[in-house]
Amino acid sequence: MNSQVLGERYEVQQQLGKKAGRRTLLARDLLTGEFVVIKLLSFCSDFEWDDLKLFEREAETLKSLSHPSIPSYLDYFEVNSPVVRGFALVQTYIPAQTLEQHLKSGRTFTEAEVKDIAKSLLEILIYLHERQSPIIHRDIKPSNILLSNRSGNSVGQLYLVDFGSVQTIVADEGGTMTVVGTYGYMPPEQFGGRTVPASDLYSIGATLIYLACGIHPADLPQKDFRIQFERSVNLSQALTSWLKEMTQPNLERRFISASIALKVLAHPEERDIAPLAVSQPFGSKIKLTQNEHSLLILIPPIGYQPSMTFLVLFAVGWNSFIFFWTISALFIPFPANIPFILFSLPFWGAGIQMVSWVLSSSFRSIRLYLNCQQIAFTWELWGWTFNRVAPAPRKEITKLVYFPKTFTTNSDGKTVEVPPQLVIWAGVQKYQLGGSDGVIHSEPELEWLANELSNWLGLPITKEGSRK
Numbered sequence: 001m002n003s004q005v006l007g008e009r010y011e012v013q014q015q016l017g018k019k020a021g022r023r024t025l026l027a028r029d030l031l032t033g034e035f036v037v038i039k040l041l042s043f044c045s046d047f048e049w050d051d052l053k054l055f056e057r058e059a060e061t062l063k064s065l066s067h068p069s070i071p072s073y074l075d076y077f078e079v080n081s082p083v084v085r086g087f088a089l090v091q092t093y094i095p096a097q098t099l100e101q102h103l104k105s106g107r108t109f110t111e112a113e114v115k116d117i118a119k120s121l122l123e124i125l126i127y128l129h130e131r132q133s134p135i136i137h138r139d140i141k142p143s144n145i146l147l148s149n150r151s152g153n154s155v156g157q158l159y160l161v162d163f164g165s166v167q168t169i170v171a172d173e174g175g176t177m178t179v180v181g182t183y184g185y186m187p188p189e190q191f192g193g194r195t196v197p198a199s200d201l202y203s204i205g206a207t208l209i210y211l212a213c214g215i216h217p218a219d220l221p222q223k224d225f226r227i228q229f230e231r232s233v234n235l236s237q238a239l240t241s242w243l244k245e246m247t248q249p250n251l252e253r254r255f256i257s258a259s260i261a262l263k264v265l266a267h268p269e270e271r272d273i274a275p276l277a278v279s280q281p282f283g284s285k286i287k288l289t290q291n292e293h294s295l296l297i298l299i300p301p302i303g304y305q306p307s308m309t310f311l312v313l314f315a316v317g318w319n320s321f322i323f324f325w326t327i328s329a330l331f332i333p334f335p336a337n338i339p340f341i342l343f344s345l346p347f348w349g350a351g352i353q354m355v356s357w358v359l360s361s362s363f364r365s366i367r368l369y370l371n372c373q374q375i376a377f378t379w380e381l382w383g384w385t386f387n388r389v390a391p392a393p394r395k396e397i398t399k400l401v402y403f404p405k406t407f408t409t410n411s412d413g414k415t416v417e418v419p420p421q422l423v424i425w426a427g428v429q430k431y432q433l434g435g436s437d438g439v440i441h442s443e444p445e446l447e448w449l450a451n452e453l454s455n456w457l458g459l460p461i462t463k464e465g466s467r468k
Contacts, residue, residue, distance in 0.1 A: 005030070006088055007077045010038055020044075021051055022164075026093065029074075035093040036074060039164070042086035052087070058163045059089045061135060069124050069159050094159050096149075099142035099211065109211045111235055113155040117211065118265055120158040121145070121204050125258035129197040136195050139165035140203035141185045142210055167195055184218030188225055188249045198254045201261055205246025209233070212243075225249035238268035252281055252444035281444040288452060295456045297433075297449060299366040299440065315354040322347045368431065370394065370456070375424065377431045392426035399425040401462045402450045403434075405443055422446045424453065 004012045010027040017024040025038040041055045062073035075090035128135040146159040187202035206217040213232040221228040226249050242265055248254040255261040287298040322344055329340035369376045376391040405420040420443045421435035434440045454461045
């Protein structure tokens with residue numbers, strides 16, 4: 001197509017890229033003499049109407065944007081020539097290589113450069129995500145990021161291109177979702193057709209990992225869907241932790257916005273006070289009601305769990321043995337049977353304890369109630385109410401502490417999980433949700449409750465890394 005004139009104005013110079021039904025061309029504007037980029041969608045044998053929908057959306061999106069790091073919209077027209085039929089989108093030409101090209105040419109990136117690139121990308125996302133109708137790119141990767149040559153101490157000017165997969169949140173509310181993106185840079189939720197602003201953060205994180213180690217994210221080992229990149233990079237602990245949070249497969253564990261991610265990147269010492277999950281996780285059965293005067297957290301019974309099977313069978317066997325022991329002792333002539341009966345009492349105590357634990361775990365509900373006067377923490381079982389911890393005056397509440405899930409080594413050298421927990425301190429009284437004896441083992445649920453309590457009490461969340 002070289003030298004062909006499209007739209008009676010744009011003379012094609014060369015082809016920059018090609019994939020099914022699409023071509024990207026470098027052309028010269030015959031009116032201005034400037035170089036431009038033409039994205040061409042052709043009606044070929046593998047054309048699908050979804051392609052046209054995305055192409056038109058890209059044009060409309062670019063037309064609405066004005067940012068120095070995003071190509072500008074110039075023109076849109078229909079192409080009807082003997083060589084090709086379709087539509088053309090014209091945008092400004094940026095004379096720079098993609099990050100993919102830089103990497104393939106052998107360029108490496110220092111930690112400082114990785115952070116500069118991260119900062120530039122996040123600033124672009126803040127512009128896109130915080131618009132009145134937020135825009136999600138959905139295909140951020142090294143080949144869609146241009147980087148000009150170094151200038152002094154600067155890593156170079158960065159540009160985000162190819163808005164062919166863009167999603168506007170308003171446009172897709174209530175509609176069907178088209179799964180787009182690139183394997184290795186797509187977060188798990190995007191494979192299911194669900195995309196939120198934090199999905200772009202995952203893609204940026206995966207891109208930065210590629211820059212830091214030179215290995216495509218899809219070629220790095222994974223565990224529980226998380227990219228295991230730590231051994232392949234030589235980065236500070238702060239940046240490594242930040243990248244891990246950017247690429248969390250669990251959406252609830254990822255940064256919730258580009259502005260938060262940028263803030264933590266600039267001030268890693270504040271990472272521990274980054275916002276936790278702010279909304280109730282899907283499927284949670286915890287009930288929370290609040291107003292300006294009171295807050296009630298009701299944790300319903302968990303019911304019978306398969307993990308209790310062994311304890312139930314052991315309790316049945318244990319108590320059956322003690323029952324027959326005691327019955328047999330009663331048939332021994334008095335007073336010779338007294339030592340045998342007394343001997344069974346501690347075993348009855350242990351058996352009753354096992355039964356009560358199974359019943360309370362299965363059928364008890366937990367209430368944490370706060371009002372302007374006090375905090376109360378109770379268990380309710382079959383109409384009976386028990387104080388888990390004695391009530392305390394509201395004015396004595398001084399600290400709200402969240403402990404994320406961690407792992408430790410026991411005396412046998414085995415790695416064991418330490419469940420997450422949330423603790424409210426009122427004087428010397430400790431009100432605990434979660435932990436080894438708690439019914440909440442879900443980090444997102446505890447994080448959500450921590451945020452709600454923090455907002456209602458007006459207390460900051462202290463995030464600890466180890467139990468105290």
